[in-house]
Amino acid sequence: MSLRPVRRWTCQPRAVSRKTRTRRPFVVVHRPQGTPLTPAQRRFLDRCRALPHLADPLDAELTVSTAVSDLTADEEFWAGVIDHATTRPTRRNDRLLRLLAAMLTGRPREWAANAVPAAKPALSTGDSWICDRSLDAGYLALLCTYRFTDEHAMVFLIDELTGGVVRKAFVTRNITTAHDKLAEHGPLHRINPEAAHWLLAKSFHRLDRNPTLDVDEEVHRTRLLAGRRIALAFG
Template identity: 70%
Template sequence: MSRKTQPPKRRPIVVVHRPQGTALTAAQQQVVRRCRALPEVLDPLEAELTVSSAVADLQPDEEFWAGLIEHAVSLPSRRNHALLRVLAAVLTGRPREWAANAVAPARPTLAVGGAWICDRSVDAGYLALICAYTFAADEHAMVFLIDELAGGVVRTAFVTRDVTTARHRLSEHGGPLTPIGAEAAHWLLAKSYDRLDRNGPGDVDQEVRRTRLLAGRRIALAFG
């Protein structure tokens, strides 16, 4: 056979098998989409808020987190790596362990600072708590309003980076602040969030749901 009549040589077809990841529910897919900017988020507090906000309208349980973590582990990417690192830092219990087994938790390390209470349970029916925390040298605080008339359920919770101003405004509008031990303060919070979880969201501020993971992490940290 002459060279002119020889069939052209073709490269063999190589099938490339790409990891597809484990299947996600619609809610889990929504969380992944909401966290797509995490690789660009350098501030640790903002990273926590990104993930916590992503599940604010959900009620994630262990099965939810297990599926999300398994998906992120099975489908390596820059975004999934960033998500796993934040989950390894902000989650508690077994879900935190699952994420931490895959990646190192996001840094810097979170530390618990001082706490103050404003007790208006007798005349106004609420307790106000302000708890300070630090990421390295960067301080922030969470402010909580606990409704004593409703059985001690947390009604308001928000994050602020200006701890001094938050303390001043709380004392100005609610009364004098009294220092309280960090463990005692977070024991009150643990009871309050436990009641919230048992009774359902009810009439609570949206920020309570948006900061839920942050509160859970800080309660667990205060108890060691």
């Protein structure tokens, strides 16, 4: 008696209308979907409850960045947050996913962007200035402008005495006042935005390698904002 190979039947997925919006699942190595949230992830999500009520995109960014400022946010952290937000659709989770798709970098940004489009309006870079006091005072300051609909700026103080680590940072909507205050410390010169953000990227990288360094709390609270703007400046 001859043996015939068994034919394998394949199941074809049901056609989905183009008008139907579905969130594509993402795959994270070593983390099964549905894994319970850690206390840190729950704390972060609780801190983001106000997101649906924030109309200003800068306020929304600051809320997310502040919410994670005292937590260890590695890929595993973001994988759990994005998995939870993707599988439990609420107004908060939808807004959070859109913000993460815009603010994060690397694989976490891709995971969020696979679920929803990035938050609007789009962010663009503007002008940058530098106040270089590295030779006489041991620091340099950067003022960089950006725009959603309205313009805002971020100011960074880089401590050259500790190897070029960002020591202070803050966000302001009053660019003229920030420019004038910074000019009191020394002459301000325009600098190519890409060069300014290259300095920032190096400074934050040094901070990542020395996380125990004593820096201003606003550096941590605005960290996601800075990371997004550095990535944006390099295209």
